[in-house]
Amino acid sequence: MKFNQWTLGLAAVGAVSLASVVSADEAKVSQVQTALSSTTLSGYVDVAAQYNLGNNSYAGAIAPGVSTTKIDSFSLNDFDVALDKPQDESPWASGYHVDLNYGTDAINAGLGPVRQAYVALRTPIGNGIDWKVGGFDNIIGYEGNTDGGNPNYTRSYGYQVEPTTYVGALANYKVNSVIDVQAGLANSYTAYNNVQSTSAKTYLADVAFTAPDSWGWLKGATLNVGVNEAFNGNNKTAGTYITGNSTANYYAGLTLPTPITALKVGAAFDWVNYANAFGTLNTKDNSVWIGGVYASYQATDKLSLNLRGEYEKFDTTTSNQGEEVTATVQYNLWANVISRAEFRWDHAAHGTQFGSNDQNANAYLVALNLIYQF
Numbered sequence: 561m562k563f564n565q566w567t568l569g570l571a572a573v574g575a576v577s578l579a580s581v582v583s584a585d586e587a588k589v590s591q592v593q594t595a596l597s598s599t600t601l602s603g604y605v606d607v608a609a610q611y612n613l614g615n616n617s618y619a620g621a622i623a624p625g626v627s628t629t630k631i632d633s634f635s636l637n638d639f640d641v642a643l644d645k646p647q648d649e650s651p652w653a654s655g656y657h658v659d660l661n662y663g664t665d666a667i668n669a670g671l672g673p674v675r676q677a678y679v680a681l682r683t684p685i686g687n688g689i690d691w692k693v694g695g696f697d698n699i700i701g702y703e704g705n706t707d708g709g710n711p712n713y714t715r716s717y718g719y720q721v722e723p724t725t726y727v728g729a730l731a732n733y734k735v736n737s738v739i740d741v742q743a744g745l746a747n748s749y750t751a752y753n754n755v756q757s758t759s760a761k762t763y764l765a766d767v768a769f770t771a772p773d774s775w776g777w778l779k780g781a782t783l784n785v786g787v788n789e790a791f792n793g794n795n796k797t798a799g800t801y802i803t804g805n806s807t808a809n810y811y812a813g814l815t816l817p818t819p820i821t822a823l824k825v826g827a828a829f830d831w832v833n834y835a836n837a838f839g840t841l842n843t844k845d846n847s848v849w850i851g852g853v854y855a856s857y858q859a860t861d862k863l864s865l866n867l868r869g870e871y872e873k874f875d876t877t878t879s880n881q882g883e884e885v886t887a888t889v890q891y892n893l894w895a896n897v898i899s900r901a902e903f904r905w906d907h908a909a910h911g912t913q914f915g916s917n918d919q920n921a922n923a924y925l926v927a928l929n930l931i932y933q934f
Contacts, residue, residue: 599645604933606637606663606707613924629664637929638663638707640675651684657692667705667724671695675705675725692730692744698723699730699742699766700786700811702828702852711866712888713902713929717850718830718870722809723788726762740768748790760791777819784813808833815854826854848874862892881909900929 610630629635640661647653659676661667667675678694701722703710728746735741743765766786773779788809810833815826834846852870859865866888874880884906891899906923 599643601641601643602934603639603641604706604708604931605639606665606929606931607635608637608713608927608929609634610925610927613926627664636663637665640706642676645680647680647682647690651682651688653680653682655680665707670727687734687736690732692732693728695725695727696730697725698788699744699764700784700788700809701830702813702826702854708898708931708933711854711856712868712886713900713927714886714904714925716828716852716868716870717872717884718811718828718852721830721832721848721850722811723762723790726764728762730764738770738772740770742766742768742786762788762790764788777817779817781816782814784811786811822858824856826856828852828854846875848872864890866890883907883909896933898929898931898933900927900931902927902929 608630610633612631627635638661640659642660643656643658645655645657647655656679657676658674660673661675662673666673671677674695676695676697678692678696681691681693683689683691697705701719703716703719705724726744726746728744730742730744730746732740732742744763746762746764748760748762764787766784769783771778771781775781786809788807788811790807790809810831811829813826813828815824817824828851830848830850832848834848850870850872852868855867857865868886868888869883871883872881874882884904886902886904888900888902893899902925904925904927906925908921
């Protein structure tokens with residue numbers, strides 16, 4: 561064992577015993593080993609090759625949910641490493657979770673490469689309240705931040721208008737096997753001027769309903785209803801200060817099994833109200849609503865077919881309407897690898913949301929996607 565000069569000097573004058581220092585250091589190592597013994601390491605590497613058909617000479621030709629940095633390119637979408645110490649079943653359980661990610665699709669909570677980093681705690685009130693304190697993922701939306709957990713390679717319109725991460729505190733209470741409630745308070749973030757608000761906060765809540773076994777083939781069906789109300793304080797847009805700027809996200813999502821065991825379907829609805837977000841001169845109602853449907857068919861243990869369709873109406877500074885259809889074939893040929901081929905069609909039904917003229921009313925995409933999970 562190597563000792564620093566200060567420790568050796570103290571030992572030389574008899575102030576400390578090297579044996580006691582060794583014993584103390586061994587105790588510290590033992591404590592660290594004990595603390596890490598239940599920590600797990602996981603993550604994934606997500607890569608893709610993408611081709612955008614048609615005129616893609618400028619970013620305006622790319623539809624929502626499709627990254628402008630991936631046009632006709634290979635991409636490292638995300639490299640995610642997670643450290644997790646899950647809570648045990650004790651009344652005052654504790655743990656932690658950390659997600660570090662890097663890549664084109666990397667998400668952070670304003671903390672560099674950190675996507676999530678929170679302390680997990682339990683308080684023995686009723687059935688037990690589980691807490692996340694720190695940085696954590698969004699609690700509303702049909703699609704999540706973890707790439708392999710979504711049915712498609714590209715993101716949905718709904719995902720684009722939802723928050724991605726928070727920094728704050730979140731409480732989760734399982735009322736019974738049917739009802740699960742989440743509620744939290746987090747920092748507000750104003751995307752329009754990239755300023756973190758210190759005087760206002762975001763309120764978030766979600767209620768999940770799970771169909772019991774007594775519902776027959778509908779058992780396991782889920783319904784989520786959630787809200788995210790962000791009060792961003794004063795915001796400066798185009799030289800005008802706006803008092804009380806806020807964004808409200810309302811979400812409902814449904815996933816249903818069907819009498820065909822291999823087939824499940826889902827639906828999602830997002831409505832976003834941007835109160836005063838675009839200035840007092842804007843005559844629009846500052847809202848977006850999006851409806852989506854999903855279908856997934858597990859043909860074999862390795863092969864699945866996933867379909868998504870969406871319609872959006874965007875009425876803020878402009879009035880745009882559009883729809884998208886995405887078809888994804890997933891075949892897991894290699895162990896631990898999700899392999900996908902995807903085709904996506906976006907259409908601007910009204911307005912010019914994919915470009916500045918009519919020739920960009922349609923956008924097409926084909927992609928190959930590989931995700932190694934560990």
